[in-house]
Amino acid sequence: MTKTPNSVTMDESAERIILDRGVQGLVGKSVARIEGPLKTSGRADYANDTKLDGAAYGFVLTSEISLGRIKAIDVAAARSAAGVLAVIVDHPLLPSDGSAGNASLKRVPRDLPEVDSYGQAIGIVVAESFEAARSAARLVRVDYDEREGRYDTTRHLEDVEHEPKGGLIPDIKRGDIDAVMASAPVTLDITYTTPHYFPAAMEPHATVATWTGDGVEIHSSLQLLKTARAMIAASLDLDLSKVRVLAPYVGGGFGGKTGTGPEVILAAIASKETGRPVKVALTRRQTAHLVHHRADTHQRIRIACDDEGHILGIGHNSIVSQKAGRSFIEPVSLGTLAMYKGEARSFTQSAVRLNIPVAGAVRAPGEAVGSLALETAMDELAERFGMDPIAFRKLNEPEKDPLRGSPFSTRRLVDCYDEGARRFGWDRRNPTPGEVRDGEWLVGMGMAAATRINLLQESHARVSLRLDGGALVETDMTDIGTGTYTILAQIAGEMLGLPIDRIEVRLGDTNLPPSSGSGGSFGAASSGSSVALACETIIAELARRMDVSPDQLVLKDGVATARNVQSSLVDLLDGDDIAAEGVIKPGKTARAYSQAAHGAQFAEVGVNAVTGEVRVRRMLAVFDCGRILNARTARNQAIGGMIWGISYALHEEAVVDKRTGAFVTRDLAEYHVPVSADVPAVEAYFIEDPDRHANPLGVKGIGELGNAGAGAAVTNAIYNACGVRVRDFPMTLDKILAGLGPV
Amino acid sequence: MNLFEYSRPEDPSTAAKAGSADGASYIAGGTNLVDLMKLGIARPTRLVDVNRLDLAKIEWRSDGVLRIGAAARNSNLAADPGVRARFPMLSRAILSGASGQIRNVASTAGNLLQRTRCPYFYDGVSPCNKREPGKGCSATDGFNRIHAILGATDACIATHPSDMAVALLALGATVVTLKADGQTGRIALDDLYRLPGDTPNIETNLKSGELITHVELAAPPSGARQIYRKVRDRASFAFALVSVGGIVAMENGRIASAALAFGGLAPKPWRDPEVEQLLVGQAPSTEAFEAAADCLLKDAKGRGDNSFKIPLVRRTLIACLRDLTIDGAEA
Incomplete structure (x- = not known):
């Protein structure tokens, strides 16, 4: 029944x-994960493992310019290449690029083969094997009418769009931050920058599409199936009921699989055209342009304090890049809104429009990069007052949401500070930078607060x-x-x-x-x-x-x-x-209560006094994220998030060639994420305080919370180790080197 | 498709003949060549597999010379007890490169002949004189953080990525080859590589079909201390921004002999005899080390993103020379 x-x-x-x-x-x-044995023995079928009889293979054709018109595409050689079934470059439903901020991937207008970012999909080659398709793709000759584009955010900081359409949070201004900054005895006004970041999931972005009658079945690697199904239906001009999407196992998303990539639509089109199931997997190098990235950010942090360190005003005003016409604007100040006291508040997100691939949601949109700036600034200010960084934060810990005035659903941040400090041995930190040495290594400790909005x-x-x-x-x-x-x-x-x-x-x-x-x-x-x-x-x-x-x-x-x-x-x-x-x-409690998860992040690092190399020696965090459902998977998510923090702070950088608008660091040999040797002992603990206002389970989100503050804890530790403050992330050794003393 | 003939000869002379055919390429571990083939950058029409040539041995000749087979796997060479004892910098250099999985299949000759990691070379599209002579170099005024500060030209500023080759160069390795006509060749490692000049597409002095069969190392000076220090962006699995391989012997408090090679600086593993001569006869001092660094870097040219390599190699060299000459430390 x-x-x-x-x-x-x-x-x-x-x-x-x-x-x-x-x-x-x-x-x-x-x-332990109940599906773990399937995964460790290769029996869990990820999208690219999907085996369908008679499958053909697609290879996505991509543009080799950033901006311009396609005058002609010569596909004759590719069509006649061995094993090729179809070369599709003029289908009316041909998609161009990723879906972030778009409901449909249809080109608009459809009859103009315009290219508006590098590496954009312009068609697909379908063949009997992946190798044949890839090889034939190289035979396609495209004649472009190329135009000069805008590729470098720093060159266009004077030409920004305020309150851009599609921003995730509105501009918020309360009081007069300029006046408070002018009159306060102690102020900080610093701009921090972060680069573009790729999601960099381990599992390939892969799709197998097959048609049964007028319905399409899509096996793909996606995070949000309801959304994906709607996007696919809209992109293919199909009724929702004609689309079935399957993603039983997904090998990491990191935001990059929240949308639907053009390869999904291309697989469906190719399957329809050839009458065969079609498998399309992006190569790692193709993902640089075909999967959305996190936008680079310029973040101006202003904090005004009285003589004792009470924050009087706080400003977090950012400029981020986004492709022209696209709507996802990185919500940089999201984690700053309710973090610390201060009557005057100014939070704005502005956009520079560029002709580079679309930016979208990647690992804790807002907080991950926002906390790098805010929590570094808090460290800089604490030092200005000669205060312990935890004491300075506690002094400015709000009792209720300092922006909306609403109560916090739960907020155990102070307990996180205290338990974290005790477990980490924070009392052993020497507050004077550059005084602790271990052979050639300068050793330092740093901390940062973490927050991540809680959603239902x-x-x-x-x-x-x-x-x-x-x-x-x-x-x-x-x-x-x-x-x-x-x-x-x-x-x-x-x-x-x-x-x-x-x-x-x-x-x-x-x-x-x-x-x-x-x-x-x-x-x-x-x-x-x-x-x-x-x-x-x-x-x-x-x-x-x-x-x-x-x-x-x-x-x-x-x-x-x-x-x-x-x-x-x-x-x-x-x-x-x-x-x-x-x-x-979700309902009224989302507005009646200020809901977020919190934490305190701690890091100990070594900075090589000769080379400026940074090695994280240990990390520890205490999180307040409500009821814990599974101690193992919760810890797993928390430390995973913290490791991405090391990555933001020290390693990752998706470099755009300022002349061409193409990403240069396209594979994992050049786009560095931490490897095991970069990840030391990482410990995560939880203060379990079920949140009745959040949901019936009393749980809060964990994964992205681990991102927040983790990078700043590392870079604050670098400052404590060697006295070098870098405000341009990632903090690679070339940026540290200049501040080190003679060998 | 890029179809190719594949052969797996059983003896070196057959291989050298097969390898001299047009469009032929040798393959051992394939850790670099297969990647380049997938990207369409290398398009050999014939692959000559050298894994059956019985060239994987690591042997000590009676005269103390170490004879390393061209097909010896990087992992085996690094783990060889004799190598670890007598050429510790070689073990260290090998183990600082790539990952365990790659080292398990990568060969000695393949490591020497690996191609640059320049992203513009790899992308298959950007103008690149190494890939398509005459097209220009995208790195000179592009993103050039990993590029050369020595030995480069406006035609090409790519670096050679090997760690192993840096150690072998400092140790004075000789490359032994078999030519297509059956003659044996002997090439000092330094002469294996060519500087780019205006033909960066020609990377070595190997003749068509010339097959590397062995690499030979003479015994190091007795009592000499060795070092291999690699500076990189993360703790493992990253190419050297700068590396220093050094072997120094001391006598009566003065440097009796010094051999220094550098990675990450130039289109080939870099060795500068002037730097070494400057050090010989000197008592260790910061001034002497600074002078050596000045000499090394007198023609260095930074191009923006890579300019940090100039102070970085200076500092790293000084620290290495200290370690190599400090009193009382074990040889």
Whole structure:
């Protein structure tokens, strides 16, 4: 039997954490990934592993200019090359580039083959093998009418678009920051810059498309299936019902798979044209231009203080780049809005329009790069006052949201500082830079605060209690390596009183109830709540059948106990499954309470006194992100986020050639992310404080929180080690070298 | 498709003949060549696989010379107990390059002949005199952070990326070859490589089909101390921004002999005899080391992004020379 959906809108705070009724003891434990053995033995099929009979292979043709018109494309040689099935360059639905900020990938206007960024898709070659397709792609000759474009943000800082269309947060001005800056006794006014960053997921961006009648089935590597399905339908002029998207396993997204890439649409077009399933995988080098990147930023931080260090005013005014006409504007000041006290507040995001590939959401949009600037500035100011960086932050810790005046749902930041300092041994830090040496290495410690906005998205799930005594969880949610399969099994097991091996979880298929998808660190809260709500309906039905109230019912190990009656769940099923749907929707608590996760990040680094090389020696963080569902996967996400912090601070830089608008650092040999040797002991701890205002589970997002502040903790430690302050990220050795003393 | 003939001869003379055919290329580990073929930058019409030529041995001749087979894997060479004991800088240099997986298949000759990592060479599209002679160089006024400050010309400022070659150069290695006509050739490693001049597409002095069979190393001066120091952007799996391979012998508190080679600075592993001569006979001092750095860098030319290499190599050289000459440290 199927019940009506149990739908909860978060207009009111949860009276109690829904999971607290469970006694199975699964939630919060360190539980290994239930799909782990499939992944470690190669049996989990990622998009590019999808095997379909008769599959052909597509290779995306890309532009070799940034701006101009395509005068002619000569495909004759490619068409006649061995193994080539089709060369498609003039299809009316041909997409151009990534989807960030776009509902559809259709070219506008469609009849003009314009190129407006380097490496843009201009067609596809389909062949019997990947190698044949790639080789034939090199035979395509394109004649361009090229125009001069704008590629360098720093050259156009005077020509910005204020409050650009499609900004994610509005400009906010309260009080008069200029006047406060002019009159305050202590002020800081510094501009920090961050480069373009690639998402750099390990798994290729790959799609296999196949048609059945007038419907298309897309196996792809995507984070948000509901969104992707809508984009694909719009891009192909199809009804939503004609599109099925499958992404059962995703090998990392980092924001780069939140949209739908042109290769997805090209695969579908190519499959339609050739009558074969078509597999398209981007090469690593193609992803530089075909997958969106995070925009570079110029961030002016202004902080005005009184003589004692109380912040009187705070400004975080940024200029970011974005392709002309595209709408995702990196929300740089997002993490600054409610972070510290200060009556005067100015937060603006402006855009420089460039002719480079589209920018989009990458790993903690806003906070990741915003915290590099803000938390470095806080370190600089603390030193100005001769104060400990933690004491300075505590002095400016707000009791309520300093912008909106609303209460924090939960904010245990001060506890994070204290526990972090104790665990890290912060009291051993020498506040004077350059005084601690270990052989050739100058050693320093740094810290930074972390914050990440907490989000909830509408999410649906179906849970079925089955005749075999197990349960099935179904939702189109994705697991992008974060542990979704496992936490949903834990939640269902906890609620229904079943061991984890009795729970089957099916994800990543748009035929299943639509979920939040993975992004913005909202996945666990959203999809987890829907699963718990579905279970609540099943529990109510079980209680009804035992003639008790749900509160009287205790479920454990497949047995229901109420008063002094016991029954196995199978017996209660009465010959039929009980299926129920749960729905969670965001509501008024999102506005009534200021919701964010918080943390304190600590780093110890060595700076080589000869070469300026930086090696992180250890990192530690304490996070306040509500209830923890799985100690193992939570830690895993937290330290993953922290490692990206090392990456932002020290390594990553997507360099644009200022003459051509092409990314230069296109592969992982030149686009550096940390390797194991760069990642020392990294520890993450949690202060568990369930947030009743956030969602019925009391959880908050984790992954992106780990990004926030981690980079600044590293660079603040570099300053403490060697006295060199670099405000232009990444902090590579060439920038440190100039500040070091003689050898 | 770039179709090619593939052969796997069993003896070097057959290989050298096959390798002298038009469009032929030797392949051992393939860690670089296969990448370049995938990118369409290398398009050999014949691949001659040298893995069956019995050239993987690492042998010590009775005269103390180390004879390294051209197909010896980087991992095996680095782990060889004799190499570790007598040429520690070679082990260290090899282990500082690439990753364990790559070193397990990469060969000695392949390491010497690997191509530059210049991104404009790799992108297959930008003007590049190395890839398409006469088209111009995109790096000279482009993003040139990893590029050369010595030995380059406006035609090409690409660097040679090998670590191993730097150590071998400091150790005075000789490359032994088999020519297509069956003659054996012997080339000092320094002479294997050509500077770009205006023909950066011609990178070595090997003749058509000339097959590297061995690399030979004479015993180092007794009591000499060795160092290989690599400076890079991350702790592992990154090419050298600057590297220094050095071997110095001391006598009565003075430098008796010095051999220094540098990576990351030039289109080839770089060695400057003047720098070494300047040091011989000197007592270790900051002044002497500074003078050596001045000499090394007298013709250095930074081009913007790579200008930091000038102070970086100066500092690194001074630190290395200190380590090589400090009193009381173990030889």
